[in-house]
Amino acid sequence: MGTSAGGSSAGSRPPPLNRAVSSQMKRMPRASTKPEVAVRRELHRRGLRYRTNHPGLPGRPDIAFTKARLAVFVDGCFWHRCPEHGVLPKNNREWWQAKLQRNVERDREKDAALVALNWHVCHFWEHENPERVADEISHLWRALRYGGSA
Template sequence: MRRMRRASTKPELLVRRELHRRGLRFRINHPALPGRPDIAFTRARLAVFVDGCFWHQCPKHGVMPKNNREWWQAKLRRNVERDREKDAALTALGWQVRHFWEHEDPAAVAEELEQTWRHLRTPPAPVSRSRRRL
């Protein structure tokens, strides 16, 4: 497990490349945030995680190893619990959190993130302060 990459995995790089191509800028593995999001849009307060299917138990591709099954179940269950904890911590700080699986299409992920980013960056419509009587 020591050899497993923590950051800049191939799926992350593909998503980041697609976001850059669209002109979006972001921080990677932001150390000041809980869980060190893979991608953080600081002004929009949007944290993004590109999760591996095995380590985060994707319902489609998450396979349980046959050897030492009890240990792996506890380990992978704890990973999922930790994901929920860091999501709650980020939400408490006012951040939106998005998770994507490593098998998802990077262009589709970037499209969804761009739409979310634009929505979060758009200021709310001003409230009319007119005192006109009807």
């Protein structure tokens, strides 16, 4: 779930440290990352059906259960500042700090927009076990669709 290395959210993009770093950043996917696909496969295996990167919703949730109004995001540790694994690059540190902080702020803004539309929002980290994540999502999905505690 990476985002592009550029963007106006943190000012003009600084030059990459070297070509290898530049190439690595260009290869990072914005959607359908390995952790996200692992969660989706597990949900599908359990018989749950969903939409991916729903364009009609704020933040284009990674997984959206439209009838249950449940939006799921599988956040990358680097891009969303995981407290356990998020690291700040040494090169262009100030720029990256502003960029990543803006990502977190944008996450909260899209969450608020979804809640205002009466959606439930869940975030999981890319390092979390896909089966455990699917357990939580399945439980919440059932509670929202069929009543009960969520």
